[in-house]
Amino acid sequence: MKTTFFHALLEEAEKDERIFLVVGDIGFGAIEPFRERFPDRFLNVGVAEQNMIGIATGLALSGKIVFVYSISNFPTLRCLEQIRNDACYHKANVKVVAVGGGFSYGALGPSHHVTEDISILRSLPNMTVVAPGDPLEAEGATKALIQQEGACYLRLPRAEEPQVHPDGFQFELGKAAQVQDGEDLTLISTGAVLALAAEVTQALKESGVKARLLSMPTVKPIDEEAILKAASDTPAIVTLEEHSIIGGLGSAVSEILAESSGKKVAFQRLGLPSEFSSKVGDQDYLKEHYGLSKDKILESIKGLLKLV
Amino acid sequence: MSENILLAQKIRQTVLEMTHRAGSSHVGTSLSMADLLAALYGGVLNVRPEEPEWEERDRFILSKGHGCAGLYAILAEKGFFPKDWLEDFYQNGARLAGHVTNHGVPGIELSTGSLGHGLSVACGMALAAKRNHENYRVFVMMSDGECDEGSIWEAAMFAGFHKLDNLVVIVDYNKIQSLGAVKDVLNLEPFQSKWDAFGWNAKEIDGHDMEKVESTFAQIPFQQDKPSCIIAHTVKGKGVSFMENELLWHYRSPDKEEYKAAMQELGGVQ
Numbered sequence: 001m002k003t004t005f006f007h008a009l010l011e012e013a014e015k016d017e018r019i020f021l022v023v024g025d026i027g028f029g030a031i032e033p034f035r036e037r038f039p040d041r042f043l044n045v046g047v048a049e050q051n052m053i054g055i056a057t058g059l060a061l062s063g064k065i066v067f068v069y070s071i072s073n074f075p076t077l078r079c080l081e082q083i084r085n086d087a088c089y090h091k092a093n094v095k096v097v098a099v100g101g102g103f104s105y106g107a108l109g110p111s112h113h114v115t116e117d118i119s120i121l122r123s124l125p126n127m128t129v130v131a132p133g134d135p136l137e138a139e140g141a142t143k144a145l146i147q148q149e150g151a152c153y154l155r156l157p158r159a160e161e162p163q164v165h166p167d168g169f170q171f172e173l174g175k176a177a178q179v180q181d182g183e184d185l186t187l188i189s190t191g192a193v194l195a196l197a198a199e200v201t202q203a204l205k206e207s208g209v210k211a212r213l214l215s216m217p218t219v220k221p222i223d224e225e226a227i228l229k230a231a232s233d234t235p236a237i238v239t240l241e242e243h244s245i246i247g248g249l250g251s252a253v254s255e256i257l258a259e260s261s262g263k264k265v266a267f268q269r270l271g272l273p274s275e276f277s278s279k280v281g282d283q284d285y286l287k288e289h290y291g292l293s294k295d296k297i298l299e300s301i302k303g304l305l306k307l308v
Numbered sequence: 309m310s311e312n313i314l315l316a317q318k319i320r321q322t323v324l325e326m327t328h329r330a331g332s333s334h335v336g337t338s339l340s341m342a343d344l345l346a347a348l349y350g351g352v353l354n355v356r357p358e359e360p361e362w363e364e365r366d367r368f369i370l371s372k373g374h375g376c377a378g379l380y381a382i383l384a385e386k387g388f389f390p391k392d393w394l395e396d397f398y399q400n401g402a403r404l405a406g407h408v409t410n411h412g413v414p415g416i417e418l419s420t421g422s423l424g425h426g427l428s429v430a431c432g433m434a435l436a437a438k439r440n441h442e443n444y445r446v447f448v449m450m451s452d453g454e455c456d457e458g459s460i461w462e463a464a465m466f467a468g469f470h471k472l473d474n475l476v477v478i479v480d481y482n483k484i485q486s487l488g489a490v491k492d493v494l495n496l497e498p499f500q501s502k503w504d505a506f507g508w509n510a511k512e513i514d515g516h517d518m519e520k521v522e523s524t525f526a527q528i529p530f531q532q533d534k535p536s537c538i539i540a541h542t543v544k545g546k547g548v549s550f551m552e553n554e555l556l557w558h559y560r561s562p563d564k565e566e567y568k569a570a571m572q573e574l575g576g577v578q
Binding site: 040041043045046048050051053054055056057058059060061062063064081082085086089090 | 410417418419420421422424425427428429430431432433434435436437439440458459462463465466
């Protein structure tokens, strides 16, 4: 989705001269077209993330719409206080983009595992958090964040994930996108595990379980209406994310369900345990290890449905 | 006496009133920078109190956000907001918080309070001016202890490399940080040569010698293509004999007797 993001950014930058790109010495093979087309609206600050967010805030407070690009936890956790105090508090137009959500950089080790970002950033006031599920969502989210006032976080996977939505899909910030309807269960996913969620939904269908699949790219603000509708229409809800089960999509959905006055639903969060991976391996290997594979997800869902 | 000396004295008096009334700390830091603030707002900064968001204004960031009382005092004195806003400073329901906060407060460019943030944001503003071919300048007042922060040196390296000669740092070098003397906690020296080595043109001055302060500001930028740094040697608690060079006054709020004695020294009305 990196390519999709840069393509959309370049396209929008042609139309809006406020758009500025700041990178932290990251983006080889990706940032070059923007740098060549708009040298005056491009800045590589070097390997200095705290300074990067501060500078982005200064540019934003001077009228720019600033996309800050890096990978892994570098543009978020390393400079979290700058994001909080400088960007969020001042409602500055700083759009933090991190490539490498979840185990994208699996074999590079725990320093590069982006597994708590949604949780941490979601708790910041004035922050919008988006994790696109397919290239169409990534394109739509990039454009939507330009229009969204204030600080935003865009979590991208590393690879070029398959398209899940049909051509002509319209992304709407803060809204769930229904991929498929069903009445036995609702599966809600955020981020690049959407393709996996679609495979699971298909496999369930083949075994006679009609699952509704909601893609929830915007984790903050969360689409409360879609969650409550799912609780009303289906007897079970399962959330799926390549992220810690603490504080991410699963938590956001459970917060809505726990405080709703609607009927009780069976509920399960599928994600990563709160631990550093002790295994070395690529994204698929680590996902399999932590139960984020088609078969293991099907097993979990079938277990939950027995309780319904 | 020059008008700016009188202005500085007025700021010190107001700071004492505010901190005494509020029972708040950080008196010493507001007193040490009072002369520098008076020179800045007394003629250096190109700002319009009646139009605080005027696009061509010089930007001033107080990165040492704990010195907010001094900044609020001078902004009120200059008419950015009514003086009665100072009366409930730091109290429940007040407009003005105990660190620099710009929400609803005209004239404040950036909210601060956690050290080491202001210079990076200032770099962004200065870079925006360069890229937009605008002539405003960006001033940042920092504390000496603040220069322990790594982010300051990330920003210092950036500003030097990018030749931001529209950027000015003033270090209120009062020699005392939270737990002791700067030279004992984490010595900054050699300080001027650090800035020079990072691509700045740095000058050391007596931050209480108003003529020297004014003439130094008049030379900005000190050198084309380089950001300017003024290392202002100051005295923490300046102007009140029993507060000068005393760590205690980083924390303590003047009680009634101390307030009266301090105001007497500053020639103010109690």
